[in-house]
Amino acid sequence: MQNTGLSVKNLSVFYGEKEAVKSVSLEFSPRQVTALIGPSGCGKSTFLRSLNRMNDTIGGVKTTGEIWIDGHNINDSGVDVVLLRQQIGMVWQRPNPFHKSIYENIAFGPRYHGIRSKRELDGIVEDCLRRAALWEETKDRLHKSALALSGGQQQRLCIARSIAVKPKIILMDEPASALDPVSTAKIEELISELKKEYCIIIVTHNMHQAARVSDRTAFFYMGKLIETGETDQIFTNPVEKSTDDYISGRFG
Amino acid sequence: MSAKTANRVATAVIVLVAAFIVLLLAGLLGYIIFRGLGHISLDFLTSAPETIKAGGGIGPQLFNSLFLLVLTLIITIPLGLGAGIYMSQYAKPGRLTDSIRLVVEVLSSFPSIVVGLFGLLVIVNLFGFGFSLFSGALALTVFNLPLMVRITEQALAGVPREQKEASLALGLSRWKTITSVMMPISMPAIVTGTILASGRVFGEAAALLFTAGMSSPRLDFTDWNPLSPFSPLNPFRPAETLAVHIWKVNSEGLAPDAAEIAAGASAVLVIMVLLFNFTARWFGRVLYRKFTATK
Numbered sequence: 001m002q003n004t005g006l007s008v009k010n011l012s013v014f015y016g017e018k019e020a021v022k023s024v025s026l027e028f029s030p031r032q033v034t035a036l037i038g039p040s041g042c043g044k045s046t047f048l049r050s051l052n053r054m055n056d057t058i059g060g061v062k063t064t065g066e067i068w069i070d071g072h073n074i075n076d077s078g079v080d081v082v083l084l085r086q087q088i089g090m091v092w093q094r095p096n097p098f099h100k101s102i103y104e105n106i107a108f109g110p111r112y113h114g115i116r117s118k119r120e121l122d123g124i125v126e127d128c129l130r131r132a133a134l135w136e137e138t139k140d141r142l143h144k145s146a147l148a149l150s151g152g153q154q155q156r157l158c159i160a161r162s163i164a165v166k167p168k169i170i171l172m173d174e175p176a177s178a179l180d181p182v183s184t185a186k187i188e189e190l191i192s193e194l195k196k197e198y199c200i201i202i203v204t205h206n207m208h209q210a211a212r213v214s215d216r217t218a219f220f221y222m223g224k225l226i227e228t229g230e231t232d233q234i235f236t237n238p239v240e241k242s243t244d245d246y247i248s249g250r251f252g
Numbered sequence: 253m254s255a256k257t258a259n260r261v262a263t264a265v266i267v268l269v270a271a272f273i274v275l276l277l278a279g280l281l282g283y284i285i286f287r288g289l290g291h292i293s294l295d296f297l298t299s300a301p302e303t304i305k306a307g308g309g310i311g312p313q314l315f316n317s318l319f320l321l322v323l324t325l326i327i328t329i330p331l332g333l334g335a336g337i338y339m340s341q342y343a344k345p346g347r348l349t350d351s352i353r354l355v356v357e358v359l360s361s362f363p364s365i366v367v368g369l370f371g372l373l374v375i376v377n378l379f380g381f382g383f384s385l386f387s388g389a390l391a392l393t394v395f396n397l398p399l400m401v402r403i404t405e406q407a408l409a410g411v412p413r414e415q416k417e418a419s420l421a422l423g424l425s426r427w428k429t430i431t432s433v434m435m436p437i438s439m440p441a442i443v444t445g446t447i448l449a450s451g452r453v454f455g456e457a458a459a460l461l462f463t464a465g466m467s468s469p470r471l472d473f474t475d476w477n478p479l480s481p482f483s484p485l486n487p488f489r490p491a492e493t494l495a496v497h498i499w500k501v502n503s504e505g506l507a508p509d510a511a512e513i514a515a516g517a518s519a520v521l522v523i524m525v526l527l528f529n530f531t532a533r534w535f536g537r538v539l540y541r542k543f544t545a546t547k
Contacts, residue, residue: 052421054417054420054421057416057417057420059344059345082423082424082425083423084423085420085421085422085423086422086423087423088421089421089422090417090418090421092414092417092418094414096412096414096415096417096418098415098418098419098433099415099436099437100436108419108422108432109422109423109424112422112423112424112428113423158418161418161422162421162422164422165422165423
């Protein structure tokens with residue numbers, strides 16, 4: 001059981017002169033799924049990517065504000081980004097398994113972090129694949145290329161890969177938007193399962209998905225956090241008019 | 253003219269141009285190989301050249317070309333990989349990076365005779381390496397290094413960003429990400445590019461005239477001690493390559509069969525370059541299959 005959440009204070013992200021995220025403050029609780037919604041270009045993905053400092057890898061991005069996890073400010077220049085990223089897993093919009101075998105995709109991270117024993121690695125691989133509901137489908141071809149899996153399987157493999165290094169928080173950037181309805185359902189099921197242990201933050205364009213999987217919802221518009229609250233409340237009784245307009249499909 | 257006619261005319265012109273180029277190339281290749289093939293024999297490929305008698309071979313020159321290639325690669329691959337990795341993964345875009353890139357481009361478009369003379373003045377005379385394989389390899393590095401850098405840089409830039417991010421997100425260091433995730437994906441492109449770039453080593457003559465020299469000592473192919481002056485493996489001995497030999501035989505050859513020797517050697521050179529290119533393509537495909545486990 002993890003008891004780590006994430007606390008964001010006055011986070012702003014600049015692409016050169018353009019302010020893509022404008023002074024956002026937001027709390028994320030452990031064992032909860034928070035959905036970030038909003039029209040394209042509203043800054044929600046940029047916000048998500050700043051939580052594990054993935055924006056650092058792109059030139060010309062400046063981030064200000066504080067992101068607190070376990071009493072450490074992620075944006076502090078003294079923070080070891082490499083260590084930090086181990087605590088915060090990430091899943092992308094398009095499945096991006098490594099061009100390696102299914103086994104290697106999972107074992108790669110833990111091995112780098114110091115687990116050498118084959119038995120232990122075998123255990124991690126099986127455990128992670130089971131938790132991603134992928135074990136039955138892959139146990140006979142663990143050493144075949146991960147690229148031969150279907151899109152939905154690849155995405156579940158990516159989720160299994162991210163939990164293999166024991167993160168506390170998992171960031172998901174539209175994890176099901178490139179998948180068919182059946183695979184999407186499986187991913188959503190998996191998210192509900194994973195939230196028993198992790199703090200999950202998910203960006204989604206799919207209102208139904210946000211309503212189905214999340215406990216809390218945050219609505220972004222033009223780089224600003226407009227409104228946040230319990231998902232039920234946001235979807236049935238939003239305070240702000242623009243939230244209501246977006247959710248009911250009047251724009252976006 | 254209607255759009256349909258314009259389309260037909262354009263298609264016809266393009267097909268004609270393509271056919272012309274293919275014919276030109278096929279004609280050139282056919283001519284060189286047809287003229288030279290009759291002269292190629294095992295004896296021609298293995299025996300030493302004769303100065304004034306007929307019947308000399310190109311054995312040492314063939315060996316020199318291959319050995320020079322290996323030496324050049326030993327120098328260029330580490331340097332090129334290192335610089336390419338730096339340029340694509342570590343260098344921040346800015347004036348310094350731009351100027352490095354500019355220098356690299358200029359380097360690759362240097363006239364080879366200028367590089368040869370520079371090599372003569374600096375490597376051969378100033379540094380005192382003399383006419384040697386090593387001097388030749390350094391001169392060739394001037395051409396191959398820019399290619400190597402660009403090939404590596406582009407191959408790494410071609411790796412999908414999500415692959416890199418996925419590795420970083422697992423808490424892996426940048427270096428580990430480059431070596432374990434990005435390099436395997438870009439390896440086929442790097443290997444193919446390297447082999448194609450090194451094909452140039454075979455054809456280069458002007459830069460080698462004044463660096464590797466125009467003569468070979470009497471090589472003793474039983475002596476494999478790299479320090480012995482007559483050993484084929486000694487990198488500090490003068491070494492005439494095949495391309496230089498063709499040039500020399502053509503311009504000042506005294507042997508009565510000079511024309512035939514030049515024709516035969518040219519055919520050998522062309523066949524080697526072709527073989528090299530085909531091998532590169534095949535090898536690149538094999539590597540791609542191996543690394544991505546696609547059948």
